[in-house]
Amino acid sequence: xxxxxxxxxIEKIKQLYETFPVDGVTTNPSILARAGGxxxxxxxxLRDFLGSEGELHVQVLSTxxxxxxxxxxxxxxxxxxxTYVKVPVTREGLxxxxxxxxxDCRVTxxxxxxxxxxxxxxxxxxxxxxxxxxxxxxxxxxxxxxxRDIHELxxxxxxxxxxxxxxxxxxxxxxxLVRCGVGAATVSPEVLEAFLKLDAVDAAVERFRLxxxxxxxxxxxx
Ligand code: G3P
Numbered sequence: 001x002x003x004x005x006x007x008x009x010i011e012k013i014k015q016l017y018e019t020f021p022v023d024g025v026t027t028n029p030s031i032l033a034r035a036g037g038x039x040x041x042x043x044x045x046l047r048d049f050l051g052s053e054g055e056l057h058v059q060v061l062s063t064x065x066x067x068x069x070x071x072x073x074x075x076x077x078x079x080x081x082x083t084y085v086k087v088p089v090t091r092e093g094l095x096x097x098x099x100x101x102x103x104d105c106r107v108t109x110x111x112x113x114x115x116x117x118x119x120x121x122x123x124x125x126x127x128x129x130x131x132x133x134x135x136x137x138x139x140x141x142x143x144x145x146x147x148r149d150i151h152e153l154x155x156x157x158x159x160x161x162x163x164x165x166x167x168x169x170x171x172x173x174x175x176x177l178v179r180c181g182v183g184a185a186t187v188s189p190e191v192l193e194a195f196l197k198l199d200a201v202d203a204a205v206e207r208f209r210l211x212x213x214x215x216x217x218x219x220x221x222x
Contacts, residue, residue, distance in 0.1 A: 001177070002184035004055065005192065006166060008035035010045045012189050017049075019196075024055025026130075026166065026186040028086065028110070040078065047079045057108050057128075057164075057186075059086035060096075068096035072105055084127065086110040089117040094124055101125025108164060113139070118150040122161035128184065129154075132167035133177075143167070144176040151182045171195055 002023040072085040088111035108128040109121030118129040133143030162183025
């Protein structure tokens with residue numbers, strides 16, 4: 001499973017890349033708003049950092065298919081042909097996904113709350129479909145189950161589209177999907193950091209250090 005960072009703060013992303021084995025960056029308009037500044041400059045900075053082959057996902061704002069396709073063209077012209085264009089799976093979005101996929105644009109179908117949205121987006125040619133795990137949970141549903149179902153229905157129907165699960169609020173939601181081997185999960189820096197916030201591990205490492213210092217003196221290493 002690919003592990004992607006759902007954020008646009010370049011400094012935070014650079015820092016996370018130093019530690020975590022991550023595979024790219026996803027953004028959306030709200031994430032860009034949180035990052036602040038000129039979104040074109042922020043996205044250009046992300047592309048420069050990730051390199052031309054790095055996985056970068058950028059969402060369209062238009063609500064009509066024609067506008068979405070035009071926007072996808074501008075996104076790819078500015079950030080590279082291999083940039084994944086995120087398109088919400090609305091009626092117009094589905095139309096745009098078909099048009100974009102037909103012109104070899106890599107599409108991430110987003111705002112996926114149901115299995116059928118994902119199925120339709122996959123048939124239309126999306127590379128990824130992004131179910132919003134925690135937002136589904138907040139509607140009283142089971143976000144992990146929806147993402148798992150989508151993964152299975154892609155496999156059973158011979159669809160090449162991968163699940164890119166999104167909207168996580170805790171590590172358990174992510175772990176459940178690692179267990180299923182879905183294609184990718186995009187997580188906030190907070191959730192990513194939480195994977196390694198383990199007091200017991202820190203305590204064990206401190207004990208090792210103190211025991212060795214008892215043997216060889218302060219600050220001793222091998
Ligand atoms: O990009 C979509 C998804 O990541 C939204 O996450 O945390 O705003 O529900 P969240």
